[in-house]
Amino acid sequence: MAADPNREWSGWYYDGRTAQRTPVVVHLQREGLTLIPREGASRWWRFADIRQTQGNHPGEPIRFEHGSDPAEVLIVSDGAILAAIREIAPPRAMRVHVPTRRTVWTVATVGTVVAIVVVWWLLYAWGIPALADAVAARLPVAWEEQLGATVTDTVAPLERRCSRPAQYAALKDILGRLTASGPSAAYRYTLIVTTDETPNAFAAPGGFVVVTRGLLRVSDRPEEVAGVMAHEIQHVVHRHGTKLLVRELSLQALVSLAAGDLRGLRSTLDAARSLGGLRYRRADEMLADHDAVGLLATSHVDPRGLQQFFEKIKQSSAIQLPAYLSTHPPLEERIAAVSRLVASTPAQPIPLLPDYPWTEITQICQ
Amino acid sequence: MASFEASTGRIVALTPHQASFYGSGGGLFGIYLRNILLTLVTLGIYYLWGKNRLRTYVVSQCEFQGDRFAWHGTGKELFIGALKVFAVLAPVFFLISVAPVVWKNIASQLASNAAGLLVYLFLVPLALVGMRRYRFSRLSWRGIRFSFRGRVRDFLKLFLRGALFMGLTFGLYAPFFQTQQRKFFSENTYFGNARFAFDGKGRDLFGRLLLSLVVAGAAFGVAAVVAVATVGQFRFSRLSERPDAITQLVVAALPGFAVAILVAVVVVFWYLAYRHRYYWSHTSFQAARFRSTVTAGKLLWLWVSNLLLIIVTLGIAIPWVLARNVRFNLANITLIGSLDLSSVVQEAQQAGAGAESLAGMLNIDFAGFDLPF
Numbered sequence: 001m002a003a004d005p006n007r008e009w010s011g012w013y014y015d016g017r018t019a020q021r022t023p024v025v026v027h028l029q030r031e032g033l034t035l036i037p038r039e040g041a042s043r044w045w046r047f048a049d050i051r052q053t054q055g056n057h058p059g060e061p062i063r064f065e066h067g068s069d070p071a072e073v074l075i076v077s078d079g080a081i082l083a084a085i086r087e088i089a090p091p092r093a094m095r096v097h098v099p100t101r102r103t104v105w106t107v108a109t110v111g112t113v114v115a116i117v118v119v120w121w122l123l124y125a126w127g128i129p130a131l132a133d134a135v136a137a138r139l140p141v142a143w144e145e146q147l148g149a150t151v152t153d154t155v156a157p158l159e160r161r162c163s164r165p166a167q168y169a170a171l172k173d174i175l176g177r178l179t180a181s182g183p184s185a186a187y188r189y190t191l192i193v194t195t196d197e198t199p200n201a202f203a204a205p206g207g208f209v210v211v212t213r214g215l216l217r218v219s220d221r222p223e224e225v226a227g228v229m230a231h232e233i234q235h236v237v238h239r240h241g242t243k244l245l246v247r248e249l250s251l252q253a254l255v256s257l258a259a260g261d262l263r264g265l266r267s268t269l270d271a272a273r274s275l276g277g278l279r280y281r282r283a284d285e286m287l288a289d290h291d292a293v294g295l296l297a298t299s300h301v302d303p304r305g306l307q308q309f310f311e312k313i314k315q316s317s318a319i320q321l322p323a324y325l326s327t328h329p330p331l332e333e334r335i336a337a338v339s340r341l342v343a344s345t346p347a348q349p350i351p352l353l354p355d356y357p358w359t360e361i362t363q364i365c366q
Numbered sequence: 367m368a369s370f371e372a373s374t375g376r377i378v379a380l381t382p383h384q385a386s387f388y389g390s391g392g393g394l395f396g397i398y399l400r401n402i403l404l405t406l407v408t409l410g411i412y413y414l415w416g417k418n419r420l421r422t423y424v425v426s427q428c429e430f431q432g433d434r435f436a437w438h439g440t441g442k443e444l445f446i447g448a449l450k451v452f453a454v455l456a457p458v459f460f461l462i463s464v465a466p467v468v469w470k471n472i473a474s475q476l477a478s479n480a481a482g483l484l485v486y487l488f489l490v491p492l493a494l495v496g497m498r499r500y501r502f503s504r505l506s507w508r509g510i511r512f513s514f515r516g517r518v519r520d521f522l523k524l525f526l527r528g529a530l531f532m533g534l535t536f537g538l539y540a541p542f543f544q545t546q547q548r549k550f551f552s553e554n555t556y557f558g559n560a561r562f563a564f565d566g567k568g569r570d571l572f573g574r575l576l577l578s579l580v581v582a583g584a585a586f587g588v589a590a591v592v593a594v595a596t597v598g599q600f601r602f603s604r605l606s607e608r609p610d611a612i613t614q615l616v617v618a619a620l621p622g623f624a625v626a627i628l629v630a631v632v633v634v635f636w637y638l639a640y641r642h643r644y645y646w647s648h649t650s651f652q653a654a655r656f657r658s659t660v661t662a663g664k665l666l667w668l669w670v671s672n673l674l675l676i677i678v679t680l681g682i683a684i685p686w687v688l689a690r691n692v693r694f695n696l697a698n699i700t701l702i703g704s705l706d707l708s709s710v711v712q713e714a715q716q717a718g719a720g721a722e723s724l725a726g727m728l729n730i731d732f733a734g735f736d737l738p739f
Contacts, residue, residue: 012433014508014509014510015509015710016509017505017710017711017712018510018558018707018710018711019506019508019510019557019558019707019708019710020508020707020708020709021433053436053438054426054434055429056437057393057423057426059388060388060426060434060721061434062429063426063434065435069438069714070509070510070511070712070714071437071509072509073508073509075433075434106396109403109404112406113404115402116407117407120407310559365436
């Protein structure tokens, strides 16, 4: 094989057996390199047997290794040899890292990273929530009940619950009227009243409806409380709380996993026990309002109670906004939607608790 | 530089050889950035490949006598090593960290403590030796591999005895213990078939350490006396009744103690720089001996400026700090004397990457024979 006189480089040869170095002239040929020392025999290295192990960075001499360990080494200072090999060698004969092509590699790496980040983001924003919703929709009611019991044990512990018999029975009557028939009948409902003075109510998975004494205090008639209960029942029926918990857990798990931190998972599980910290989505709230009005009408409860409750909250600056009302959608929007629904829903209301003096309802905690 | 050669009676020239670092903080920053991104998106798996990439860069940017060093490790071998170590040690780590939390009984607490002691007494020496075996076996210069041939059993004896004496002497045994380790690490390090030598003695450092401790202790003593004298008018028995008096006492004592801390820091760096010079000047290779030009001032400035860089940039400057450290190490160590490289023959040694992973898990790194990688 004749050497091309135009293609030669000077370099250093190391035999891999001693620490001595030998100056060589390197000739490039189509199938490999010829290393010619000043004295002694030439060496022929096929491209297929050569590895480039240094020279990836600007200014770094090019290091070629040949054979198995301990390998022979050739060092060439002139980085142009890499471009020349690329030009002369058959495609894929040898993997060459040319520092000037690092930009291409950098762009490719950054591009790959961006693509992976986008995939993660899609998974985070869409994939996991969709999957979580599908899972939550198929959870057995018994599991939901256990989940709900855990949530209420944390948010409304036993020592903060109110259960004076007469008042509790009156509220159970209201809940009973609302859950006697329809899709809401699939759950066994548990009513919990807490000593909390902030007007608030929430539903935990599996049929737990929690109402605060503060909410009872601001209501002027049972239909207003029934309106709030109807809203919470819809969250139970549509499994909003269950979906929210599963979604939140999955997302946190994903984040913990992405950060390589499995300890975070345990604290997430602890934190998720409190539903109070979580917020429903806008669509979930609007759906619960919508179906609550329908439930009130079919249960022969005056649906204006819900509307009145919302309006009272809006007008009274003294009343601290319940957590579940303080987020989106805005109260005005919800009042408008509910009043439209109430106007268009035919209702034949039968008064709730006609013989019960409603002002005594707040004594439930005494 | 010259020396008198007794055998021939001639004055011969001593050639100083120095290594250089051609890497840059910017180059390292690119590698760090890429490593962090890829580690995040691969859920941490890329970490070991990233670590290897960083090492490859740092090593290949170091040059000695016109030849670059080369790194032959791979991310794959680190990953396999980590898997093996994890499989073997998972039960031990379970005993140490999870069991006492889960079971909360005396037996699991005792098992946890026993496992913790086991880790310290046996795994740390194992990792310290194995890590060197791995790192030197993957390092080459002029195509000749380095190697570390110290045996775990020998180091374990040295380590256990040293740990015992350290406990008995409240740490005053440190110069002896550290010098013994240094000797073990240096004398078992080879370049090809040529061995490094070390002739340092712990007693040569002991006086300096004692002096450092006395000076630092005296500084704190003086600070305490000054503080007490300044606030002598206060009656200490009534301090609890006068909260403002406590504030005044603290304010009065602060400048004195600040000066004492400063003195202690300077003294510590004075000792560390001396130890650095001593260790290197007692390390030799063939007929050449190392020499360190590290001084307390240089070392203190390196630490302070590195710390400031990291704090001011919220950690972004870490790659630059790494580059500065390597450059500092190489710039301050010279090998003086003649080298006969023609007599050095390849004697590569096998070494697995398991101990390297173990060292990573135990969070221990190079100490002693401190090559900059």
